[in-house]
Amino acid sequence: MSVKQAPAYQQGAPERPPNEDSDVEEEALANEYKEQVGFDDGEDYDLNRAASLGGGPQDLQAQLQAAATPLEYQATIETKIQSYDSYCNLFHFILNSEGPVDIDVPSNFWAWDVIDEFIYQFNSFCSYRQRIAYQQSHTQVNEDEVTILRENPNTWGCYSVLNVLYSLIQRSQISEQLAARKRGEDPTMYAGDYGSRSLYQMLGYFSVIGLLRVHCLLGDFSLALKTLDDIELNKKAMFARVMAANFTTYYYVGFSYMMMHRYADALRAFNHILIYVSRTKNFQKGAQYDSITKKNDQMYALVAICVAFYPTRLDDTIHTALREKYGEQLTRMQRGGPEALPIFEELFRAACPKFISPTPPDFDQPHQNIDPVEHQLSIFMEEVKTNMWSPTVRSYLKLYTTMDLTKLAGFLEVDADTLKSWLLVNKQRSRQVRHSEGGLLEGDVVNSSDLDYAMQGDMIQVSEAKVGRKLVDWYLRNLARTY
Known part of the structure; x- marks a missing residue:
């Protein structure tokens, strides 16, 4: 094989079992x-x-x-x-x-x-x-x-x-x-x-x-x-x-x-x-x-x-x-x-x-x-x-279970449409792929936040994200481990 020619190579491997190192x-x-x-x-x-x-x-x-x-x-x-x-x-x-x-x-x-x-x-x-x-x-x-x-x-x-x-x-x-x-x-x-x-x-x-x-x-x-x-x-x-x-x-x-x-x-x-x-x-x-x-x-x-x-x-x-x-x-x-x-x-x-x-x-x-x-x-x-603006939005949402979109926009001194886009981005970013087994690119989509909310019309419904809580518990249990 010549160093001056690109070799043919293959990628991919069988799944990796979870690591149990101590x-x-x-x-x-x-x-x-x-x-x-x-x-x-x-x-x-x-x-x-x-x-x-x-x-x-x-x-x-x-x-x-x-x-x-x-x-x-x-x-x-x-x-x-x-x-x-x-x-x-x-x-x-x-x-x-x-x-x-x-x-x-x-x-x-x-x-x-x-x-x-x-x-x-x-x-x-x-x-x-x-x-x-x-x-x-x-x-x-x-x-x-x-x-x-x-x-x-x-x-x-x-x-x-x-x-x-x-x-x-x-x-x-x-x-x-x-x-x-x-x-x-x-x-x-x-x-x-x-x-x-x-x-x-x-x-x-x-x-x-x-x-x-x-x-x-x-x-x-x-x-x-x-x-x-x-x-x-x-x-x-x-x-x-x-x-x-x-x-x-x-x-x-x-x-x-x-x-x-x-x-x-x-x-x-x-x-x-x-x-x-x-x-x-x-x-x-x-x-x-x-x-x-x-x-x-x-x-x-x-x-x-x-x-x-x-x-x-x-x-x-x-x-x-x-x-x-x-x-x-x-x-x-x-x-x-x-x-x-x-x-x-x-x-x-x-x-x-x-x-x-x-x-x-x-x-x-x-x-x-x-x-x-x-x-x-x-x-x-x-x-x-x-x-x-995600930290600021989160700090307000943690104070309420139900909140009017226009009211929250007034607190943040922005218009309602801008706030709605922030909320959508924040919710989308809270969903991450977390590796559990297999290749490093593989993983499960989970909610990485302890706060969840939904929008219906001009109202925001806020609740604790149970999936996010489970993720935090999982992370603490596995902190001392590697992959």
């Missing part, structure tokens, strides 16, 4: 992480990638080690292009050799680091290229850099990166192996010559997590979740054994759910990983501690956004930390109204991924380039504006 297993996982940190005391895993990359020798072992090594933050454009060519040559050799490459994988950490660094450099280069194109229409830029970017439009292209990830997944037969394991069958029966080798198996497995990340960066949140159909999100999963992979997986799963307005599922993902990090924070050290602390703050910002849309009870540890970090902002967001808009925008900018465009920017007409982050922000803010 706190005992999570504690064991935390202890295992402690042992890993103690064993690997000489190396820090920086989620922000600030270390330097040395030149890679010709032998495959050294090339694999170089592929897992972070690129220097201030690397020149020539170095970035050279790094891309090195990755292409490496993956081409692994995928297209006559028969599987026979080499031992040092550890799961190594396999994750290769895929993680590959996607990180892709993300960084796309952001850098977009920034250069934007600056071209505003300030003086290095024309040599612009010329190089013009002459290399396919360098770190979206197509080639996705092709590598899908090729590794297909070559390793990892999807078939994972599906077989979930059915209780022997996965080695589906591995083939390549999938039975640790090199292909681990690269293929973490390529699935990489696809989740890339599709989310491209703004395709439903496809991002679809890629995990064959992976069970629980404490026994392979990615859970690698701290950075564990954190990355739940961050992008939670963010994808949030952008799809599935706030209960997003909070479950965020709560799980934040509780896990809180149990292992004493084991983190150096650059790793700084990176995880920064990512933690971003995760809590996303939790604040979700809670503002979907008020619910949180784990005491999460609730306390949330109030310490974003207590004032959360209060203002929950209050609603125009004054809450800047808070939503500020937290989204601080916590969202560095979105990228699937195509290179237009250097000839830079004013036509769309900033991917601004694009996703505008989509998110439309949702915020749609729900801007």
Whole structure:
């Protein structure tokens, strides 16, 4: 299979049974992480990638080690292009050799680091290229850099990166192996010559997590979740054994759910990983501690956004930390109204991924380039504006069982038609898809609010939503669990 050709791949997997993990297993996982940190005391895993990359020798072992090594933050454009060519040559050799490459994988950490660094450099280069194109229409830029970017439009292209990830997944037969394991069958029966080798198996497995990340960066949140159909999100999963992979997986799963307005599922993902990090924070050290602390703050910002849309009870540890970090902002967001808009925008900018465009920017007409982050922000803010008055409307409705529409409109100082549209939007938004079993995109439509109402003519009938109460009870029972 050539890296330069798109592979054929299939999606879909059998349903996932409900997870029944316990706190005992999570504690064991935390202890295992402690042992890993103690064993690997000489190396820090920086989620922000600030270390330097040395030149890679010709032998495959050294090339694999170089592929897992972070690129220097201030690397020149020539170095970035050279790094891309090195990755292409490496993956081409692994995928297209006559028969599987026979080499031992040092550890799961190594396999994750290769895929993680590959996607990180892709993300960084796309952001850098977009920034250069934007600056071209505003300030003086290095024309040599612009010329190089013009002459290399396919360098770190979206197509080639996705092709590598899908090729590794297909070559390793990892999807078939994972599906077989979930059915209780022997996965080695589906591995083939390549999938039975640790090199292909681990690269293929973490390529699935990489696809989740890339599709989310491209703004395709439903496809991002679809890629995990064959992976069970629980404490026994392979990615859970690698701290950075564990954190990355739940961050992008939670963010994808949030952008799809599935706030209960997003909070479950965020709560799980934040509780896990809180149990292992004493084991983190150096650059790793700084990176995880920064990512933690971003995760809590996303939790604040979700809670503002979907008020619910949180784990005491999460609730306390949330109030310490974003207590004032959360209060203002929950209050609603125009004054809450800047808070939503500020937290989204601080916590969202560095979105990228699937195509290179237009250097000839830079004013036509769309900033991917601004694009996703505008989509998110439309949702915020749609729900801007929901807290205020809810606060009034909680005081009455029956209320005249015109009277309520007078309290809110709006006309009756505007209020009616707010009520319809609020009622529609209160119905969410909640995951229970099967793929991450599957779920049941439930009422996520403890307040329900109906309109008949100019009268509003208000009642407690029994379905919403059941949802809250269900959420509290499952708070300490994962999927």
